Amino acid sequence: MRPRRLRSTSAIRRLVAQTDVEPRHLVLPMFVADGLTEPKPIDSMPGVVQHTMDSLRQAAQAAVAAGVGGLMLFGVPRAEDKDDIGSGADSADGVLNRALAAVRADLGDDTVLMADTCLDEFTDHGHCGVVDDQGRVDNDATLSRYAAMAVAQARAGAHVLGPSGMMDGQIAAIRAALDSAGYPDTALLAYTAKYASAFYGPFRDAVDSSLEGDRRTYQQDPANRAEAMRELELDLAEGADLVMVKPAMGYLDVLTDVAANSTVPVAAYQVSGEYSMISAAAQRGWIDRRGAILESLTSIRRAGASIVLTYWAAEVAEWLR
Template sequence: MSGFPVVRPRRLRENPVLREMVRETELSLKDLIYPLFVIAGKGIKNPVASMPGVYQVSVDNLVREAEEVVKLGIPAVLLFGIPEPGEKDEVGSPAYAPDGIVQKAVRALKKEFPHLLVITDVCLCEYTSHGHCGVVDNGIILNDPTLELLARTALSHVEAGADMVAPSDMMDGRVAAIRGKLDAHGFTYIPILSYAAKYASSFYGPFREAAGSAPQFGDRRSYQMDPANSREALREVAQDLEEGADIIMVKPALAYLDVIRLVKENFNCPVAAYNVSGEYAMIKAAAEKGWLAERPVVLEVLTAIKRAGADLIITYFAKDVARWL
């Protein structure tokens, strides 16, 4: 006879050693990427109110932050830049200035920590006066005129020493534009981590406070994906891979585990997932209230993201997880 009582799945759960031996998904330090917000100035460490433990830091403090990251064994960071408010303009020129905030940050990090993998976010929203990710004309976000600016931004990051660029704008064709620009300048070996399936999510609120990137009018639904769609994510990923992306990302992570799984099952490429600011803030707030136990909840959430199919996880919890693991 088959089934109970002959078959007892609990046999593999009773002993904690055996339970660990048959565990299907293991969260590891090598899976983690830590996001950092670098701001113009010196001696700055501004706490982000909606993200406890996260700061806007000037380049000098960024180096100190990176030192801790390296000591904890976290292999990679993702940089977001925040220029002086007066520097922002209609076309986001601080994003691709050779002496821009991210470019300075990259040089400082690679000088002090040459083996730390430095990934840079490539977008215009932090640098434009209107807060959108592309060139705007009469309230319309223009796709094609934006591509050259994104490509120039990526090139300037790589020339400063970035190991990988991560376009997050969701303009059509931006991976091809960046790949072409990098290749034309001899950077054929630099990989692209594409925000391939980036949704127009309500979970980004705390990030916009941290990055100073809230749009000054309208929203980003004309270029970021509709949260109701999953098959569309496959089209986006397929196009980005065809254009030269090396790693693709699903963002957010926790509310889009089904999309991570769908992408993993349909494409033979590394998959990253962004455990975004709102997901971080929810857990932090509940933990501060005593409604959740932070450590087991964080580990459960990140394990779920990996179990869904993510090879890499971008998370503000990275330092905490490094200590716990």
């Protein structure tokens, strides 16, 4: 037996490849910030910026032209516009809702426009929910804020909402609110297994996070694998249209479990720290940048992701096109 026969030329390897990465599999996360006159580079994420409204629209159109499957928008309000309940999250004048409306007007249904449905960017304490007088995140009070935010995002034009706060019952609460408000076709991408990861650090620079403390009382413990199956069962029962594992590269075992048990498409988020590690090593000449990027995305797809959120989506789409 000589398995090497099927590795002998690039054409044979391409013919028998079991996993592929195509532009349609990729979603580009994008940040839009209030108060900027030009795009602002994010130091800890080389090549990624906080966009102005104009540069966001231009970059979104370019990404869609390159063939990316979708866009996930995050809003970054001014510090003075944050408050304890994240009022800017459901305001029509909030930065994220204005951005959703602008991009939807430009692109219509030519892409899948996704919105981050979470309060952390909009709260002055930086938590993903409403904090009680003892400093704890109040699960059920937060659900009502998510419901209002979700309706505002659907009204602004989002096709898919991504509730990322890991509150118990968030999918059911948002689904009910959307249906009651007349948005039954707006889909929900459940952050089913979102872990309390050290690899979110650069993202907090990207959104000018005001976080006080940590999120370990609501995001999953990195030590736990089976717990993700319980979260998956609940999200599917509550009406999730897609589910996600986050981070991706450090949780490929969890991703494989979720993909094997999910009855809906599965996404994985290659998070900021994963992006920045590869970027930093490549900048120092320690690894081949293009090869490492493509290998990392292939590994996520191989583990079971139908959809990969990655900050390289537009660039990789150009390579693959």
